[in-house]
Amino acid sequence: MQKIIDETLMPVNLKGVVFAPGLAIGHIIFHEPRVEILKFKSKNSSKELQRLEKALTELRKDIDKMLRSSDFSGASDYKDVLEAYKMLSLDEGWVRKLNKAVLQGLTAEAAVESVQASMNEKFNKFDDIYLSERLYDLKDLSNRLERHLTGTALSSSLTELPKDTILLARNLGPTELLNYPKSKLKGLILEEGSRSSHTTIVARALNIPLMGRTKFLKEMSVKQNETVIIDGEKGEIFIRPTEDIQNIYSIRMKMSQTLKTEYKSIKDKKGITLDGKRIELNMNAGLVMELNQLEESGADGIGLFRTELQFLISETLPRMEEQKNFYRSVLDAAKGKKVIFRTLDIGGDKILPYMTAPKEENPALGWRAIRVALDRPGLLRLQLRALIHASENNELSVMFPMIAEFDELMQAKELLSKEISRMKKFNKLLPKKISIGSMLEIPSLIWQFDILLPEVDFISVGSNDLMQFLFAADRGNSAIVDRYSILKPSALRFLKQAVDKCNEFRVPIHICGDISGKFSYVLALLGLGFRSFSLTPADIGPIKKIVRSLHLGDLEKFMNSQLKTDLLAIENNLLLYAEQNNIILENILDA
Template sequence: MIPGRSAIAPKGILSRLRSVMAADATAETRLQLVTNIVATDMVAEVCSIYIMRAGEVLELFATKGLKLDAVHLTRLRVGEGVVGAIAASGRPMNLSEAKDHPSYVYRPETGEEDYHSMMGVPLLRMGRVLGVLVIQNKTQRHYTEEEVETLQTVAMIIGELVGSGELINKEETLPTDGIAMLPLRLEGSALNAGIGMGAAILHEARVVITRFVAEDPETELERLRNALSEMHGALDDMLQSSESLDDEHRDILETYRMFAEDAGWLGRIREAIKTGLTAEAAVQKVHDDTEARMAQVQDPYLRERVNDLQDLANRLLQHLVGVEKLSPEDIPEHAVLVAKNMGPAELLDYDRTRLRALVLEEGSATSHVAIIARALDIPVVGQVKSALSRIEAGDPIVVDGNNGQIFIRPGEDVLSAFKNSVKARIRQRAAYAALRDKPAVTKDGVVVSLNVNAGLLVDLEHLKEVGADGVGLYRTEIPFMARSDIPGVEAQVSLYQKIMDEAGGKPVVFRTLDAGGDKVLPYWDNHGEENPAMGWRAIRVTLDRPYLLRQQLRGLIRACGGRELNVMFPMVAEVAEFVQARRLLDMEIERESIKGHRLPSRVNVGVMLEVPSLMFQLDSLLEKIDFLSVGSNDLFQFLYAVDRGNPRISGRYDTLSPPMLNALKAVVDKCNKAGVTLSLCGEMGGRPLDAMVLVGLGFRKLSMSASSIGPVKMMIRSLTLSELENFLHTQAGKSRHSLRPVLRQFAKDRDIAL
């Protein structure tokens, strides 16, 4: 701070900004007045405002101190210059010598060569950077934290006014590419399968703030208290009305409800009010600050929790300014919801009987809203860039949740094709449903056991619907990921008992905690591994933290008292790891016996074969286990050293290639010789052609998603296994890249249902 300068009073600068907002002047004049006020109050020789234009270009819109001829002439790309660096990071920058910064660029038309110190903050609105607010001084000074905070408060208000068109003309705002009436196709990530068609509803939970500067902070604090009380009551009502959701999904809403009472979040809002902001402006400022900080965090779970906070901020704003919710009659009968992102409670605000699909600009498979959408069987496509700027309310949309595509204003040919696809899918489902109670048996009498993969209680409902023989893989990590802390033993016992009850006596194979890699738990550090798929994950985590595994095994043993327990250890790379895990299981069985708890009637212990190194110890392993399950996804990935998430190479190799099939055949032969039950759980088992080959290799138990049971069962019932075995024998030793084409032709020639 300049010597002799008193502390900046945010209330003073805010009150002068309020007078500018009330002035009867053009947008350009208002913007210029803002720079004058900020420069004067911040004791800066320069104050400049840059606005984001099309193509991620920052244009100088107003300045006090630089040459006025530079206005609308000086432009910087995002990432170019200090101003561009601020826009790229979304964070403030405080420099005593701007020229020393590596991003510094000199623009002679501005006349800024005389200035040394510089502070800039982004203009944020709805998590987007709309521009940059900058002050400069000739002296080399380091601006204080208080000055940075004050400039951020001013920037928040300017960002709101710029976004609403108060400070710049509407025609000067960012053009929206792709509006008009032309058809448009956008790509994203498939977060929940299915096809949905309907009219677009734009989820604009954003509340327009019209009052920024408070007249009486105590009055604003009282308004905040009242709004919080109303919001908490509304959230409690929502929890009571969501009794149809199972415990895991209610846990998500309970965790969300706890966010609403976070002391740190509420404390920052109260402090912002004390600086002179209204309650609603304080709520928005605190959220913008949080979102800007979290933009730098890579952890997907933590990033998704920001969406929950955005949801809460919007709800609190609605209670503060009295915004009414969208009424049911305003929602078309067939609606597609489009949002940047949303919290789980926001999705439940809509009439779920009318929602046909959900489109998100952000979102991930682990986001709470995606988990709830899956429970409601709503197709979801996420990571759709610029969806809100390219879609208008009422636009007809087709959402292809199977392939991660959305079609906006589709032509009649596209619409007709999807309608036919939906009709064909309905007919197929009817045909699959007719097979529900029939066995998966080949024409020559070979029975194959078809099981489902599950990870939530809601998945167990499909067990009866599709006529599966049991649960071949229950992913126990998903309930762990849905909670904000580690579930205790009793919570796990309750969950596993419900799973066994829902299975109705059919076998369930519980895979122990397979966290790490792309499955991040919120309550431990991921350490930012460069190659997480091959890093600290699955059994490596639970052997390093045995209390996690012991608690889980204890919960499984108690839950299966009097019933058969099937437990499987994932990502085992050597027999020694299995021996160590089995020792922990035996310790827990002995512990439960001493305590007098009822033990399972039988305990079957197995291993997932995912790491190729274990194939070279199979003989030793098979002596110690009751069953083996091939995890085809990871085994294929590691066998070929191919990152399945890398689009440049993910399709380069094929599961029906000779190396993969030779490896699987070797496993079949060893298990048959040792008398050990063998199964496969992975995407390979759920694709009819791949499943056909697996049966031909000798697999008699497959586990897959519930939706794949029908197609695979239909394939098996149309197959003569002896013909396939003979054909595969003729292909042994072939050096083709893949056997897929010849196998598809084999199936076509024999009318095998694929």
């Protein structure tokens, strides 16, 4: 197979996905590879069990030392990650599997490798980004344990790194990242990775630009200490950049720092337009440790909290008490800000380990979300019971995913009503207020709004799924990525119809999903009548600045006039409108 990029010393520009935004110029340093296991069979299982127990103790002490480090004082984000790792190192199920592998004749380090391989096989059956990242957490912990067992230290001195290190790795765990001195680490490039990983959370907390899924990186003859530029705004990487490119990015880095300072200065201000209209800017989350970004980003609340991760990583159905404690920790971390919980979006390619499901050719259109919940009502009732318990004397906002028919919503509401009645029967405390929402992801639902809207307190548009269903286009298929967009005429008119109908019934309508984090999309959505967004934390500051620089009434008139046209030039027209009306359109970092 012919290589796409020649292995030369010429400058090269690569594409990647922005996980943690920012700009960086530095020199490439390769991350250490995994520990190589040389001895697999054991002659003395008792001795190997002792070695394993000693290494586990050292591993936990290692994590405790990092938790006590002055580098992390007051940094709840790193500590949350490390606390999660400490809990993982104490997990009885993991330790039990390690002991069992040793008793079957493996050395301690081979047992760690064997258990990890088994977990890989199990987790890789799920096409789920959160699960794949929790799998890498286990890999990170296992690698650290293997280093203790083999006595393998990092071969290169971390203190001798260049002061402008750009770390290059296939993947990287958060504790591995935290091993590197913050003062010298300026950027991180991964061949794999994801936006939802613990590594990404730590990188964002450290303000380290992180690029992942870098295409064709393996085909490059990249050398240690070569100059590299990370563009965490446009999703580009420059290997061996020219002097002109380096000068351009030096200027951009100074400008970017100025923008970050501006975003920080308005994080405690509300998203209010020039004509006094309030725009709610919430963030998406799925982990408790992500909620520290509520305060840092200046978000108004959590517009979408995905609840399925707790279920997917568990060997058995989480008990009600476990679920309740989890949801309560989310509410506590939110510190009184609104949290909208989405009930389980499982099924399809996200099958619970303890639940059987049919094999499907098209899982995105199959047995998932509310369809699973209504067919397995005990599952949903248990979750609703936990949510009610967790929200005692607080407000509870819950929404149901993938509603296609009015009857599905009513069945879900009936299950909720039964749980409320059950609580009353046992004289349990109830939430002060319960708000019920339906997600608009399946287009058929909009033609049932006349009977559905009186039954809900809000509608939340799940833009990612809605766009793929509206255009019959798999959003994971890169070959058709240009064939669907929120700026397509059909999408804009569909969303306008949804907003108008919600306004008619005085039901708030929100929008969440990756597409709401691009400024041209946000302008269009504001002009259509959306007043509440749920975004990635990095998008909050830039969009808040845009919101505070525009006159909403004028923008609505502009969009209404555009809706009378063929809309084929809508993006260019939006940019021109913004320029003519002095609307601030700096790059949104994750766009």
